[in-house]
Amino acid sequence: MQAEKGYYFVEMKNTGLLKEKFHQLIGSEKPDPQVVEVVMGRKLEIPLAANGCAYFHFDDLCDRPLGAADYFGLFKNFHTLALEGIPKFGIHNRTAAYRFVTLVDVMYENKARLLCTAEASPVELFERIVTVADAQKIYPRSSSRSQKTDDIDLCVDNELGFAKERTISRLTEMNSREYMEQHEANLQDKSPQTV
Template identity: 80%
Template sequence: MQVPLGANGCAYFQFEDLCDRPIGAADYFGLFKKFHTLAVEGVPKFGYHNRTAAYRFVTLVDVMYENKGRLLCTAEAEPIELFENVVTVAEAQKSSPRSSRSQKSDDPDLCVDNELGFAKDRTISRLTELNSREYLEDFEAKWQHPLHAVDNGGDVVLA
């Protein structure tokens, strides 16, 4: 994977370079072995037209969260609004039961996908936490002091 810009543990990408190409979790894990911070430009609202990119974005956020990384991004909307066109089958049936009238008013970009519909809630939660003061302070402490003391039942071990 080519990194357009990278220095001091930080890497910059356009959203399309990370999520509109056939890239998987292993690629994202490899990225976080070298970079603790990703700056991603242009995260769009997700829907039917870009649901594959939405899956990759969900995977990227999962990997970043598991690696305690930091995400800086520009996006078209707040986390909850990024996924407002992604719903589960049950949510779609509840909000728009099928009839001849409702078909005419259906949103053509509505993405009815159970897997992505359930994953979106976890992603929204993680994006919110990644933006919290506590998470960012923990991140800062970790990277300012990479050799930190860990309490191991009374013994202090360097991690």
Template identity: 75%
Template sequence: MISRALFADAAKVTIGEVSRAGPLVEYERRIAAGELLDGDTCQVGTLRELQRLYDELVQSADACRLDRYAASEKAGRSRWLWSRKTMLMDLFFDQLPCSWRKKRIHFHDFMLNVHSRLQKHKGVADPLEVVAGEISDESILLCLDEFMVNDVADALILNRLFRHLFSNGSILVATSNRAPDNLYEGGLQRDLFMPFISTLKERCVVEEIGSSVDYRKMTSAEQGFYFVGKGLSGLLKQKFEELIGEHKAGPQEVEVVMGRTLQVPLGANGCAYFPFEELCDKPLGAADYFGLFKNFHTLALDGVPIFGLHNRSAAYRFVTLVDVMYENRARLLCSAEGTPLELFERIVTISDAQQMAPRTSSRSRKNDDFDLCVDNELGFAKDRTISRLTEINSREYLEQHAATLAEKELSLEVGNENALQA
């Protein structure tokens, strides 16, 4: 089963309409085999575009220098697809030949890698050109998940970086919750970011899709390790102790990018414990969270609050934390003041705020709207976060996590036995 599939009403596509291989062919095969639900028209429309791109890439593989074992002239034009669903990226990427110079990476991770490379080439006349050359040499086809710009440092370098990448013949496929025109909306020095939007609109095939069903919310959602209420620190600590077993928890330090470290209040047996304030109220970012989940497979997070205007920065960090956790398929234990949906009820987009009915009572207006946070970036990101928190606490996700841990432990035991024999 594709656990991140998003399908609803039937929209059949016959095999005769498409080539022998590719994302649309694989999609139709899985529906016929009963592995997926029948898809809606919007999804199929995007799959047709992905299939067209797949067919074109297969036909032009030599010219685009896609095969790592073949050499040829670089392509004259790069192509983009701007889609909203990660599952469709799965279908596309998994159908591409293994020998191709391709890379699938989350946008947060991609930009961390870019900044790390820039630091390495500090002092070079144009370090972005060097970095773009390294990236395109390694992977001429880049597939970026969840392209979301909310960092001024990223915003200021993206246009030049991608102009170099496009010039090198790079081919990019990206998923995003935002259309190009809405990227970095309201961000600092956005005028310097606008040329990048123009570059995208010149190069992109924009395909907006929607779905009436989010498959991640169709899982057998149970309470799992997500505890709602106040004063639950003792219960969370108890669950944390049960998971680490006979191991003794203590403060630990993990390395992140460029020599930085992250202090873990309590850690043992692959499990880390943090009060919410230590992980989301401090100036931490994606790099710190990636470092955390490279060292720990489970996070116990105590005291997730209801988000609003007063803690908007913490909400941004929490969204990034959940993204990185989900990308690394980590397990979450947490105590929170509300359900995933309730955590973000006060976060709204500008459009949502304009449509909200005015209160008839000034008192109720003060109570209800005092902490309302009108923020387009958070407003668009919250649905993804709610969905992922729901899936992370589903039976299917937790069973998959347990199976992955068992496989790693078995592999480690076999490796240790081989080492002893040697």
């Protein structure tokens, strides 16, 4: 996805562009670390935040023991997330993939805006996540074939395999002009009206 179409930037080297877009969105406010209460007294540390926008590295949000309740708490306080460094998913980071799917679901339900840098397009992020049925099509077993030629990072997981299509669809929609316009309209509706 190109920068002109939204805020999903492929290639990790686009971190500078992500930070630039984040600073454009927060305007004249100075971003600082913040702590917000998310659920039942638990607190979440936000590395940088200002003007309804939160900035995280992927590992700080998806490679830690956080869940849907934490993400819902985050989006009670913020309407925009800048997420740096989304990796391709496989068996090596299956747990982070689950958390990312949950994060995207919560963002979508809250009509939040996502700015991010990612290692690949939404489809490519999940290309090594497959269902059992898909894995059997890719690597049919035979008595003469060894498992040694299998993709060692292939993640065979029905739940994640079925969820990936929804996540890809939502990431694509969240980057569309229509979604961005709806996000802006929602922000206008929530802002205090001047008389």
